[in-house]
Amino acid sequence: MQGKIDMIITKSISRFARNTLDCLKYIRQLKEKNIPVYFEKENINTLDSKGEILLTIMASLAQQESQSLSQNVKLGIQYRYQQGKIHINHNRFLGYTKDKDGNLVIVPEEAEIVKRIYREYLEGSSMLQIARGLKADGILTGAGNHRWHTSTINKILRNEKYIGDALLQKTYTVDFLSKKRVPNNGIVPQYYVENSHEPIIPREIYMQVQEQLVKRRCVHISKNGKKRNYSNNHPLSQIVFCGNCHEIFRRVHWNNRGKKSIVWRCVSRLENTGLFCTASTILEDTLKEKIVEAINVAVSGKNSFLAILKKNIETVLSVDLDETTADIDKRLEELQAELIQLANSKEAYDNIVNEIYRLRDLRQETLSRNALRQDKRDRIAEMTDFLNTQTGDITEFDDKLVRKLVEKAIVYDDRLVVEFKSGLEIEVNL
Missing domain, CATH: 3.40.50.1390 (Resolvase, N-terminal catalytic domain)
Structure with missing residues (x-):
């Protein structure tokens, strides 16, 4: 020009x-x-x-x-x-690449990173902690970046492709001129293809993570209806509860007449919850010591506790589900075959479609129950392994061990009740 x-x-x-x-x-x-x-x-x-x-x-x-x-x-x-034919961009897809025929194949070293993310999340780490750990170890993202964001971890934890499935048309193009793509919130059809490629994460583990994602959105609801969001800044965050009003305990930096200390205190005494509570404040060092003491009680009485754990796992295994996913899948295949044959009969067609929708919902519920049962088995197995391998008392508070074993600590005026993820409960005096 x-x-x-x-x-x-x-x-x-x-x-x-x-x-x-x-x-x-x-x-x-x-x-x-x-x-x-x-x-x-x-x-x-x-x-x-x-x-x-x-x-x-x-x-x-x-x-x-x-x-x-x-x-x-x-x-x-x-x-x-x-037709169930998937098309996936693998250029920034951590864990997968494509072979000469265009099929998704696992990249072993990248798959280990994905497994690490899922494992650490189930062990109690936050997305921020996982991201920092990966960056500290010099591990690259799927896009080849050194910096990991929590949004990246979140997408990996929610991505159904890691269990071998594919949800197609998550986004769509608004118009052919602008070529702008937006999230698909039901505007155009979506298609879910199961077992389209080799999985990296077992389906049970994936479902456990989805359950944990939901749980962490709101970990505790107070008697007055107030929601307490999940926090993982400290290994004891969101697991210490008041035995009087059942509210959570919060970590507080206390300055009492010039003497600084870290204490844990019931939130009913820190803010207006509408609940009257007289729970005592507990020093963080004391709280840690008592949790270590509870763990050592389990170690010293391992024989009796192992018997309890064995009984717990037998109870979990003895719970029969009404239908297995295999039974549901078989019935779905039969109904889909009937659907093709009866396509001309409107009444029969609608009945079969409704039954297919019902079975799909039932299948999802069954997967969730299986995941919860598997999670319980894993927690019992972790506690069993710990008791079998621990030869002496724990001498100091271990952040990772507490995250792994302890579900809840309930503070009363004269005692502390520690509930382990395996189902064990141990009481120690304050």
């Missing part, structure tokens, strides 16, 4: 612009500089008297053609989705 261009020659209008407005806008800007545009296919010169009229007509046709092509591509993609 600085007088260096005499003429622009382009093959066709569709190559010059994708819509009529843009085409005319740039043509007029060029005409102001006395620069003609010649379209070979349509034989139009924009400096001709009839050029702009013809151009308007032809540009409109080109826009329609482009829109039609975009729609055809969209329908082709949707048809592949309906």
